[in-house]
Amino acid sequence: MNKVEPEDGVDILTTLDVQLQDVAEAALRKHLEGHGAGHGCAIVMEVATGDIKAIANLRRNEDGTYEEVYNYAVGESTEPGSTLKTATLIALLEEGDINLNDTVYTGKGKLQLYDHVISDSKEGGHGKITVKEVFEVSSNVGVIKLVQKVFKGREKDFVKKLYELKLNEPTGIIIPGEVKPQIRFPGDKGWSGLSMPMMSIGYEIRLTPLQILTFYNAIANNGRMVKPRLVKAYLKHGQVVQSFPPQVIQSSICSRSTLKKVHEVLEGVVENGTATNIKNPRYKIAGKTGTAQIAKGRMGYKSGGRISYQASFVGYFPAENPKYSCIVVVNSPSNSVYYGNVVAGPIFKEISDKVFATSPEWFSDIKGNELKDLPQTKTGQLSKLEYIMEKLDIPFESNGKKTDWVAVQRDSTKIKTTPITISKKKVPNVVGMGLRDAIYQLESLGLRVVAKGRGTVRSQSVNPGEPVIKGSTVYLEMSRGES
Template sequence: MEIKKDILWRVYLCVIGMGLFAIAILAKVFVIQNVQGAKWRSLADSMQTQYITLDADRGTIYSEEGRMLSTSIPYFDIRVDFAADGLRENNGKIFSENVDSLAIALNKLFQDRSIKSYKNILEKGYRNKSRYFLLKRDITFEQYQQIREFPMFRLGKNKGGMITETKNKRINPFQLLANRTIGLYRDNAQNVGLERTYNQELSGVTGKRLMRRIAGGTFVPMDGFDIEPENGKDVVTTIDVNMQDIAESALMKMMVENECEHGTCILMEVKTGKIKAIANLGRQPDGSYWEDFNYALQVGEPGSTFKLATMISLLEDHYVTPQDHVDLNYGRWQIGRRTVYDSEPHHLTDVTVKHAFERSSNVAMAKLVYQYYKADPNKFVDHLKKLKLDEITGIDLVGEGHPIIKTTASKTWSATSLPWMAFGYEVGQSPLQTCMLYNAVANNGKMMRPYLVNAVMEYGKTVKYYEPQVMLDSICSRTTLRQLQDMLVGVVNNGTGKTLASPYYAIAGKTGTALVANGKRGYADKIYQSSFAGYFPAENPQFTCVVVIKNKAHAKKFYGASVAGPVFKEVADKLFAIAVDKHQPMQGNEQIDTLLAVKSGQGSDWTYIMNTLQLPWQGMLSRKNWVNADIEDHRFSFQPMALQHGYVPNVKGMGLKDALFLLENAGLKVQVKGSGKVVNQSLAGGTAIADNKTIVIELS
């Protein structure tokens, strides 16, 4: 009996325990469903659905004349929903009827798989009922247009199962041209250039798309739950593609020829400060060149182009005039334990300040600045600060280097800092700052801030316009300005830049040759920085151009006039021909050049030329005759050509085309020697033509 009670007690205890456990479970279920239900349902939904970001179409960067410099090109991923209702109904009739022709079309378009291989992967996706099957990745818009018309796919998403995902890739259509200035846009990477500066305007506003998880952990888009992105705005730059091409080509030619390390060429519009071209080339490990860094913004010792700022100080303080004299000491002057040398050896002593500037004498600049500012060096420094040489230009590019202008309070100031600063050492300037200063002289003293963007546009309408900004109304007095302009013209006509002079227009500018330190090796490797800064045409300045090139060690050419100068000259010559406002014509009577080479020919051709160009002529000329043409008394002279049937025509003085026409029409077989116009014929004009006659004509 006791045993039975003991067993029953244990059974009751277990039943009670199980009952309490069941009650606890039911209570927990109630709490989860009614108290925490919203929380867990939300968590379940988040595990099955999620939002992904839809990138906005990035805006386009245009040149000033409307050419695309950087734009986004759409690329497409093609996926297939093999569980689409249309593909599964009627035992997959649509799929079975189209799979062969679809495989053939895919093979023909992409040519990367066999027809059998394409059919196999399509059938495999169909058997597995893949809802988000990746068929092709990164196809072009042209390929997308074709594939959407393929068998099965042309039936639409629900019947054909085709799913398209669009994404954009950023490209620079002109590739090398201004590549560093335009910049580079990459996802999850550091951007540069205008792509970085105007990223907010170009980016637009991202959208969202709701995606649902399906079997296999793949997410597919849910229709009707997209938040469309807002496309980015367009940026219109000041860059002119033709001018950029001219600058880039001229710089590249010299870089390759002299195996230079890196270089830059900046072209600025004088009146506005617009940057029309900015080329930057650096030597790559394989010896090629690419726009790898914006050297126009890199700060370094400018060398002799800085002497313009030195002359502004001396002239403004009335310490010297261009006609005053200075002793060049044969190009060598010792101060303390250091010696100043002129870059090019000479035997000059007593010369004018103007001539010293034209010769780019370091000795002259150092002696004059030391003589007049040694008692108060900061007075000279204050002039440099007034010229904004201690400030960045503020151009709309990230990464502009900060200039270095020492004062007596600087830790590195020494007894020789002042004279060395006078000729461009112990100071730091970027090529762009140099360009800004020379542009101010070209612009009659008004200093303009350089800039690269004209406007921001949205759907073809301007939403923000950038106007030229004046930094200084006048950098110096009118008298000083005229003296500076005359001295800069003198550099090209009589000084270190005389190899750059043009017979068609005047150039104003300054050469520069600076020895560059090479790390711990110092100046032992003889690495020079060659530069030329100037503007053209000097009588009516429209463009300022600065070229700065760092040469390799022990380069065969390193002077500014022989390395940077030819780049400037090529840019100036080409722009003078195509972009400079029409200059005043030379005075004089209209005359025909007696050295012109003219050819005899059809009267109709010559009549058209004379009437179109309004040229003076004399003699007998009509649209129906053939004429001998010549130049007499500064006028075109025409005499009719006698042509008789059965006789050899006289074709001397004609071009090959006209000569062949007459001779072959006369029944002659013609052999040709040389090129140009006919100077001799084996059968004289007027000779009777026999059967099967051959004539040899010589051209020169």
Template sequence: MEVKKDILWRVYLCFIGMVLFGVVILARVFILQNVEGGYWRGMADSLHTSYVSLAAERGTIYSEEGRMLSTSIPYFDIRVDFAADGLREHDGRIFKENVDSLAYYLSQLFGDRSKREYKQLLREGYKSKDRYYLLKRDVPFSQFRELRGFPMFRLGPNKGGMIAETKNKRINPFKLLANRTIGLARKNAQNVGLERTYNDYLKGVTGKRLMRRIAGGTYVPVEGYDIEPENGRDIITTLDVNMQDIVETALMNMMVQNEAEHGTCILMEVKTGKIKAIANLGRQKDGSYWEDMNYALQVGEPGSTFKLATMIAVLEDRYTTINGTVDLNYGRWQVGRRTVYDSEPHHRTNVTVKQAFELSSNVGMAKLAYQYYYKRPNDFVAHLKKLGLHHPTGIDLVGEGRPIIKNTASRTWSATTLPWMAFGYEVLISPLQTCMLYNAVANNGKMMKPYLVNTIQEYGQVVKAFEPTVLMDSICSQSTLKQVKKMLEGVVLEGTAKKLWTPYYPFAAKTGTALVANGKRGYADKIYQSSFAGYFPANDPQYTCVVVIKNKPHAARFYGASVAGPVFREVADKLYAIAVEKQKPLQTTVRIDSALALKAGKGSEWQEILTTLHLPWQGKVSSTNWVSAEVNDRQQVALQPVKQTKGAVPDVTGMGLKDALYLLENAGLRVEIRGAGKVSTQSIPGGTKIGKDQKIIIELS
């Protein structure tokens, strides 16, 4: 019995001990969860760290004269930390005192919700204690600047709770101008244009920041563990905004007039190969036009502008000269089962080779090629390849089409391929290749590689420069070159482009009119491609210009001289006036206009300006005195000291606003400003003794 009691006593003792131990565990769990829970959760969160990316600022693309063509501007996502310590202390006093006025200002700024709706929105966020509440997306900098001064937000992130997330958006300030060539920097799609070609330079290097998670799921940066991003480099292009505007406007006018499907206009600097302007317009579904594709790089049958290459081949092999003869057969010639037609009707038979070219005779070119190369067609092809027409130009743009120059081994070669190639069919080249060929003729035979970027810069310092590249020292002999130049000039004087002739400057060019197939419908829709290629001025070539326009089906106007030609002429007229015509030499003696508007200002600043501009002047100046300025009888800028007495109102008549404010406010006056320009009158005359807290009104005109 004693043994049994002893065993039971021990069992009870163990049971009580286990119960007490369980109670202790439960008590400790309760304390950890409800008393010390916040502390331990914070400790656990602090052990969770991760790196976040810091985006680099993308480089800017500039025109040659320094205007921004593509740049990044900041936008902000505005969020609110409704659990911020300062916002919730004293039972949310700051929030309650500011919610009405904040809602009012938000409504006034954004205009998308009423004051009542914004107030309700803010109260819901506050009630939820959301630490990352999204208030507004894509806020521009101008609105963000106002937002920072709003009630509650101006107290800072700890008391006001505002969190601003910065992100950059890419914009093209000139919008349509060269839009496709400059390109687009897109997050979820392939970039195009220069933005794509030079992306590695523009994008910069992404940085990293170590972030630690704190209570509530919010991350804060860990100091000393940042890898700063490296901003992208800037691109200085060869494009000229004024020239681009001229080219784009001229092309747009014709596209709208003729309701054309799409078109391109390229302007190249003869001596260097720089692309100064390139316009690409496509008709949209609503009838408007936009830079939707880079048509300058797309290959197609060039039509009659290709006849230049044919003539270079024939003349270079010395089969004939421009004074040789060819029978045009009234503009119709049958080759096998196919017939060659001249696009513009005429009643000519025996003419000179020069006249056949000037008339843009398909028959004439086909007969010349067939007569001299039908036994050795690959000799003709070899000339085309020597001109580089079988390779892309290599311009610094991704997506250039690959040209096709057939030879006898080609699967589609036939008995009629050679004569049709002679006038620009059964070959595929881009408008840019046509431009490069004509530019070589203008450049005395030297073929230049077209390019779009001058330099790559970092903080204004050149890190990479691109120089003009010579692809070929001479595309043909000087004898051939001299003859083709005469033919190109003859097209304007006597040929298909004579209606475009101008007495003010000479230019050389070739028209083109090609019938274009429309898919399975073939040539039934009578869709014509109008083209015009040339250079100006002919006696001293500065620019080469190529225009290619694809017209709508059954267009009333479709000849190259009447559709593409006027675009060329408009571009040439304006550029000749502003960029080509030599300016008259300046007079050796500088004369200053006596009616020039001059402002009074600081003497030392006036001295620096006049010395820098090498203008004659007289007067006594110092680093402290102020002077008035006027042009005297001897054509000098006369500087007269303006008397300024200490304790008296300064005489600021004739000064600019900056100088006037500087003097008046330093003298202790409160200034009210009216108007714009320079100071014409002041309410208190100069020299008057200044009173305490005195106000002065200055009127500007």
């Protein structure tokens, strides 16, 4: 009998950033809980490469808790609603004699199409507004009137334009289970006189969150569409055995002039339109809100007298030189609050704020000695502290002694450290440490830890220097109470 020697497997080097993943999942969880939503997802992508830096998916259990049980970002396709209007804008600018300053009469926000009434979200409508404003305030009536003006009788040209934007093709991401987009063509089963108008505002089309994000990432990337990448390489014994470089799907999704106008509109959505609630003075966000009714199969959009909604926001930041794109989709938010700017927008902003605040390259004009106040710094490991101080270019003084753990002091000019001696037989002083470091120190000595609150350790129930009694509990009170 021949023996086959076992062969070591390979390691996978992913594109995920652990810190960004934590940020995205925490922000998603907090807001899903706040809205009592059914499920939701958030994806953060690096604009230039298509690298997925974070992908979070959470679903509500019967007891109100949330857990990751399904990859909605890749495996669930829905009608996207107003986030699709940006593709419609590109089609209008490329195929029609349309300028952003042209005006559209949207009346009182109602439009009769056959036996269907299209409505705007603003009570009483927007009246006469510019093309730019149509997309900034997300007027369904305005978008449909423009599409009818340019593509009435040319429905095939409109759908072909969506196909040219690769919206009818899956991204091909390495994760199994990606759902193929659904975009009808004139003549297909189910096509009607309502199809093109409804498609222009994001209905009668089904896309996954990742497919929508890939399209917006191309807009952020100066028109260059790249394939979403989750795996960089396979490694064996630390050596690369197969690499997966970034792949270009399409070198340019539209003309430079169109792209410039689209950038202007997406920035306007946040500066003047439906997403002003996420505007901030530190950096610009560009993007589009989306609020769509969720179809219930043959029952239509209303089931049991109730309409369910999907709220979304997709965009990129900083708008003037985009580094990251991001999409947030929240399904079935409750509490009668369901608009994309209110439900999904704040999740996007919380993610982008934390990414921006922890990206030192965006603060290159600020030197450490120009900071008015040196940052608060926790007691912790010297190696990590030195790394952070170097990255942020903050004045730092170590006493030169080789030690793993240090206490930290600061004066008006620099941050100083004092060595901490850790004994295996005595309870250490963890006051001033972050919770992770404190737990590591105490549990490594065989102690149990119960913490109350967040932030930095303010007090500990067992005094430093007392003998370690393995299995006993140390209670920690943190600097910020539980919220």
